[in-house]
Amino acid sequence: MSQTETKNEVVEAKGPECCDTKTGQVPDPLKTNLVHRMNRIEGQVKGIRNMIERDVYCDDILNQMSAVQSALHSVSRLLLESHINTCVLDRLKQEDPDITEEFMKTVSKLMK
Structure with missing residues (x-):
């Protein structure tokens, strides 16, 4: 049995995984938390734009920009x-x- 056949059997037995379909599998409570945080960040960014204007x-x-960056880093860590x-x-x-x-590419991008 090849690796591909083995992988397909695992997928069929367990159902589609986030890595097989390139979709997320973030648990609902975390998803809700992340969306709320992103909504707050969006509000902060709009506030910064207004401050500049x-x-x-x-x-x-x-x-304020530093606070937004810190909030984004926090969301990134959770995700x-x-x-x-x-x-x-x-x-x-x-x-x-793979x-x-x-x-490692993802972690490298986060560390920039």
Whole structure:
């Protein structure tokens, strides 16, 4: 039996995984949390735009930008943790040779 046949059998037995269909499998409570956080971040970004339009003091704008960046990093960490515990682990169990390179590219992009 080839690796492809083995992988297909696992997929059929377990159903489609996020890594097989390139769709997410973020648990609903986390998804709700992430959406709420992104909505707050969106509001902060709009607030920054308004600050710029109103010629608010640069230091105040920069502080708000720093807060938005911190909030985005926090959302990224939560999503990365979920990705590791679902997609990455599933693909490691399936002995997918591409997951390591893909994951390292993702981590590299996050660390920039």
